[in-house]
Amino acid sequence: EPEVTQTPSHQVTQMGQEVILRCVPISNHLYFYWYRQILGQKVEFLVSFYNNEISEKSEIFDDQFSVERPDGSNFTLKIRSTKLEDSAMYFCASSDWGISYNEQFFGPGTRLTVL
Amino acid sequence: KNEVEQSPQNLTAQEGEFITINCSYSVGISALHWLQQHPGGGIVSLFMLSSGKKKHGRLIATINIQEKHSSLHITASHPRDSAVYICAVRPNTGNQFYFGTGTSLTVIP
Numbered sequence A: 001e002p003e004v005t006q007t008p009s010h011q012v013t014q015m016g017q018e019v020i021l022r023c024v025p026i027s028n029h030l031y032f033y034w035y036r037q038i039l040g041q042k043v044e045f046l047v048s049f050y051n052n053e054i055s056e057k058s059e060i061f062d063d064q065f066s067v068e069r070p071d072g073s074n075f076t077l078k079i080r081s082t083k084l085e086d087s088a089m090y091f092c093a094s095s096d097w098g099i100s101y102n103e104q105f106f107g108p109g110t111r112l113t114v115l
Numbered sequence B: 001k002n003e004v005e006q007s008p009q010n011l012t013a014q015e016g017e018f019i020t021i022n023c024s025y026s027v028g029i030s031a032l033h034w035l036q037q038h039p040g041g042g043i044v045s046l047f048m049l050s051s052g053k054k055k056h057g058r059l060i061a062t063i064n065i066q067e068k069h070s071s072l073h074i075t076a077s078h079p080r081d082s083a084v085y086i087c088a089v090r091p092n093t094g095n096q097f098y099f100g101t102g103t104s105l106t107v108i109p
Helices: none
Strands: A005-007 A012-013 A019-024 A031-037 A044-050 A052-057 A065-068 A073-078 A088-096 A110-114 B004-005 B010-014 B018-023 B029-037 B042-047 B052-056 B058-065 B069-074 B085-090 B103-108
Touching: A005 A088, A012 A019, A019 A031, A019 A088, A019 A110, A044 A065, A044 A073, A052 B010, A073 A088, A073 B058, B004 B085, B010 B018, B018 B029, B018 B103, B029 B069, B042 B052, B042 B058, B069 B085
Parallel strands: A012 A110, B010 B103
Antiparallel strands: A005 A019, A019 A073, A031 A044, A031 A088, A044 A052, A065 A073, A088 A110, B004 B018, B018 B069, B029 B042, B029 B085, B052 B058, B058 B069, B085 B103
């Protein structure tokens, strides 16, 4: 069964460093999303992406964040200068179009630790 | 403001018990997701609902659009059902989902 994959599973970085989190969505999906979950808190929406551009973003998704679909398969989240409060689990998700649009399939997550 | 409230926050049940987890939300929605999150952190989609009722194995999800309420039921609960169950809603406008804080379920053998 097709699934969303994410790499790495765990990333440790120093404050101020840039990180890139990678996701491979399900191949025929058209909508892509990033979420984050700070330890002990609820999942929060970061950004949605469709047709090679951001379709919606939350207030969390500030200028430190960017997303890209560099090729036909990868979907990346970049944090330019990490802060301690960026430590969280980051989930990628994708969804199909039409009547399947609302059903999102989640990746296993990348745990980001900023020291 | 889009609020998603789940109850209870924590639930402990004996194996075999019937379990109900509730989700209430404050705005009109186009879809509601029930998700399962295991201790390792991974999230699995259980149901996507826009109306009515869906059943998959021992899991049943219902939604009442007028009352802005959904329930997730687990019949004949088993220790492997132990996880955090999360409700997420997509408002009628916009792409994003808003998540509840989750219900932590522990099923004791």
